[in-house]
Amino acid sequence: MPSSIYIDFFDKLTFDNRFLQALPGDPETGSHRRQVQNACYSRVRPTPVSRPVLVAYSPDMAALLGWPDDVCRSDEFTQIFAGNRLAKGMEPYATCYGGHQFGHWAGQLGDGRAINLGDVISPAGQRWTLQLKGAGATPYSRSADGLAVLRSSIREFLCSEAMHHLGVPTTRALSVILTGEQVVRDMFYDGNAQLEPGAVVCRVAPSFTRFGHFQIFAARDDLETLKKLVDYTLAVDFADQGTLSITDWFEQVCIATADMIVHWQRVGFVHGVMNTDNLSILGLTIDYGPYGWLENYDPDWTPNTTDAQGRRYRFGNQPGIAYWNLVQLANALYPLINDVQPLQQALTAYSKRFERGYRAMMANKLGLQAFQTDDQALIDDALTLLQRVEADMTLFFRDLAGVATTSDFRQLLCQVSYRNLVDDDLSLVTQWFARYSARLREQALPDDERIALMNATNPQYVLRNYLAQEAIALAEQGDFSRVGELLELLRQPYTEQPGKSHFARKRPEWARHKPGCSMLSCSS
Numbered sequence: 001m002p003s004s005i006y007i008d009f010f011d012k013l014t015f016d017n018r019f020l021q022a023l024p025g026d027p028e029t030g031s032h033r034r035q036v037q038n039a040c041y042s043r044v045r046p047t048p049v050s051r052p053v054l055v056a057y058s059p060d061m062a063a064l065l066g067w068p069d070d071v072c073r074s075d076e077f078t079q080i081f082a083g084n085r086l087a088k089g090m091e092p093y094a095t096c097y098g099g100h101q102f103g104h105w106a107g108q109l110g111d112g113r114a115i116n117l118g119d120v121i122s123p124a125g126q127r128w129t130l131q132l133k134g135a136g137a138t139p140y141s142r143s144a145d146g147l148a149v150l151r152s153s154i155r156e157f158l159c160s161e162a163m164h165h166l167g168v169p170t171t172r173a174l175s176v177i178l179t180g181e182q183v184v185r186d187m188f189y190d191g192n193a194q195l196e197p198g199a200v201v202c203r204v205a206p207s208f209t210r211f212g213h214f215q216i217f218a219a220r221d222d223l224e225t226l227k228k229l230v231d232y233t234l235a236v237d238f239a240d241q242g243t244l245s246i247t248d249w250f251e252q253v254c255i256a257t258a259d260m261i262v263h264w265q266r267v268g269f270v271h272g273v274m275n276t277d278n279l280s281i282l283g284l285t286i287d288y289g290p291y292g293w294l295e296n297y298d299p300d301w302t303p304n305t306t307d308a309q310g311r312r313y314r315f316g317n318q319p320g321i322a323y324w325n326l327v328q329l330a331n332a333l334y335p336l337i338n339d340v341q342p343l344q345q346a347l348t349a350y351s352k353r354f355e356r357g358y359r360a361m362m363a364n365k366l367g368l369q370a371f372q373t374d375d376q377a378l379i380d381d382a383l384t385l386l387q388r389v390e391a392d393m394t395l396f397f398r399d400l401a402g403v404a405t406t407s408d409f410r411q412l413l414c415q416v417s418y419r420n421l422v423d424d425d426l427s428l429v430t431q432w433f434a435r436y437s438a439r440l441r442e443q444a445l446p447d448d449e450r451i452a453l454m455n456a457t458n459p460q461y462v463l464r465n466y467l468a469q470e471a472i473a474l475a476e477q478g479d480f481s482r483v484g485e486l487l488e489l490l491r492q493p494y495t496e497q498p499g500k501s502h503f504a505r506k507r508p509e510w511a512r513h514k515p516g517c518s519m520l521s522c523s524s
């Protein structure tokens, strides 16, 4: 097809960049670093790149936008989503936000390497913000370069799409494109800086608004802009909820956050950097940095080496940190409400929603239709056992569905554990299984229904840390096939797929302490 067809396709898209019209902007343009006052965004252009090459795109995300495959394979697509061209209606800008990083107020952060191209309205009438990550410096880049490297871009691209198909609320990814530029990164902040291939991901979400977007105006005592942003958010991002008061809206944010965290705990996802600037007001998983997946079940695990000391963002701490972050958002909204009580009530709604959701979810993981009070001990003891024997979380729950007898159960634990089981372990294993079997008998749910429930709750395939790393190593050699294969595999994480059993195995021993597999830093 001649390229003019695709230029025409993009120029005919419908954009509705209401954020720019409704909210105050920075009068200055350009990417020189600055504190931006009384404004929600700064206009800035993506930095052109020399030799953009498409690594992968998500056909599912493209379908939601109503874009056929040939459009995504066109040169025009690659040029636009590498940051080299703008289609008609695109008005690039970076937004201003602040945040608490690792528990401390950090002041202005903002889109340091994210540039929104605008909100495209899909044929189905949905609003989707298109956002480039790694497309160059903005006023918010502080001392950094605004760029991203291939390894972290592939991790973000694959994980966003995998999470969506797991049923976890998340921002999406449309494409990952090599820029042809080299980027300097010191992966472990140890003085070993290296050149790495640069890349740009196009992320897509109904909104990228974060808790920190509200915090920055509250911190600066700019209540006028704060109110404008709240009004905009209610009118646009929560349009389907009718007319909400600010406190009702805050409660919706609390509920959506609780639901998201229940999902993270279900699939064994550790975000790694749950700073308040990395929490979405829509309860979407956002900012895939040094995230990871639990392999051996360990609530104290975090993949983020930057957080190795305090382990603030370890798996088991995620529900409490989400609450802490919601408290910070409540503090930011307080000056508009001047009443603590309704905010406190919404925070209590978070706790209740999480508790109820978590129990029901854990019961379902065990094949129990509904949580009963006594199940708490059964669940707690199962998790203690998994931690003790270093059982692979994903494999354990997935394979539990097919286990019927005590001997099978012992065998299962031996198979999914990362260490050899001794007699003491096995007797605990047997004791727990006896209680579990009794509970299943009492429930009297037909086996096929129980298995269906478990298989819809417990995925077979997740983006294991080492699987992502293998795909990255190949891509760095110019072979993008594994990225494509994983993208396809992870579209159906609950369905056993022929010839793909090697993607549902325990982490190999070589990956236990390998950088990128078990250890990640914020350097991306």
Ligand code: AMP
Pocket (backbone or CB within 6 Å): 109, 110, 111, 112, 113, 114, 140, 141, 142, 144, 145, 146, 147, 148, 273, 275, 277, 278, 287, 289, 522, 524
């Ligand atoms: P993160 O912890 O990755 O979510 O990022 C925290 C802040 O640092 C955000 O304001 C990011 O935009 C900014 N940031 C991270 N990496 C870069 C980079 N390479 N260039 C510019 N800003 C960055």
Ligand code: MG
Pocket (backbone or CB within 6 Å): 277, 278, 287
């Ligand atoms: Mg961030």
